[in-house]
Amino acid sequence: GTANDFATGCGIPPDPEEALALCMEREGVPIDLGKANKRWFLNAASIGFGAEVTANTPSELKRLLGHAAYTLMAAILGTNLRHHQGRLILPDREIAGRGPVAIVGNGRQTGGGVQVAPRAHIDDGLLDVLVVREIPAMALLAAARELQELSPDGEYISYWQTPWAEVRTEEAIPVNLDGEPVRFSSVRYEAVPRAIRLIVPPNCPLLSATVK
Template sequence: MRHIRIILHGKEAQNIAVRDAVRLLRSERCKIDVRVTWEEGDARRLAREARQLGVDTVVAAGGDGTLNEVVNGLMAADNRLRMPSLGVIPLGTANDFAHACRIPLAPLEALLLIAELPAVPIDLAKADSRYFINMATGGFGTQITTSTPEELKRALGGVAYFLTGMTQFTSISAVEGEVKAPDFHWQGAFMVLGVGNGRQAGGGHELCPDACLDDGLLDLSILPQDDQRSLAETVQYLMLDGGTALQHAMVTKRVPWLEIRARQLLNINLDGEPISGQCVRFEVCPSALGLHLPRHSPVLQKNVGLVDRL
């Protein structure tokens, strides 16, 4: 019998929908156990232990931050051990990764997908020694998304980011930096930086709208500072429009690795988890693990252009 271990964010321990989904599948077809997190680092530790114990599938039940911890825990185990497949039950505020992948938001539907559909190989990305599955972002957008209170995000959605951006208006500035990658070099001041294995971050902002999880490449998007575009307009487009109005202004490139050097300390958000430094190297890890996705998930190469026709 297949062994599924769910790593559940502690705030969702009493989630009735999750409990009902586990009860239904546990009685029918799978051995399912649940481990609940208490503090930061628990999801990483529990995921590492699950791989060491030979669990077949590890499920991250929480937000994008929980998913990031689970991925890093799986990758931290002895690489000679068999890698479990990965599933996602989206229980966060934004659920950017799940939305882009078209993973169901309802716990029962998400768990049925994990139980019934085979995992497909996907890439992971790495920022120095830290793995991420979705996206790394830098620039003022990172400052805004990380400082927006969870309560405000739950109440107002994307408008919350805009309001936070307006309150921090006077402290927002461009970042001076240099980006190097194979056949690519860019230098200047940027407002937003996105390095995508996935497509969107910060509550629906599609910084890398064409990224695929299984192409062996990272999608780079840079929004340069523009004297013709006011800071207020930039904040408005990014926070309320999801960034689509600024896609024409983005400098983009698809690369296997890249290095960023900044003149000042650069704050970067990895799937909701902050890191900082003046020099960061990003690289892709092709086919690093198997992920349970819908058959027509748009983030797979075979489905590019297909979803729009369905």
């Protein structure tokens, strides 16, 4: 994609000749894919604000500025940040709430290097779910601490690792699947273990320690 997030997260060289040499030298390893209803994704699904940024960034601006185009659009759209009411259903809990953004990650980063799912591995059979709820101005410091801790029990920011998650909202909201804009009011995200084989560098940070 524009920001090359998944390849960067895997440590794949940006230089085409180096990437080709990697393909010639190594064999593919099995990795997971994510599924959103019947749609597949490799890196991440961004729900709400992040998806709006992607959907509203013109192609001409991306060609001109690269991934910096997303930063510009985020600044523009952030002045009118929209919150969505919905429910998150996990294997062991169900949560209702209101907030601007959620991320379901197979990979770790989106938006040009932003680590939205820092504990994710592409071979663990799990998706990493980050949810940001509505944060009052007086709670910004508490939310910042929760962003560092990434606990499942955060009041404003929560993080889970799960084989599946369902999101249900009152209306269809924007979702970005690896850069492709869609809209869902009800969606089930699932990790599909060992779905494809991928050539990655030695000690790829997105592989679990047992298979490096």
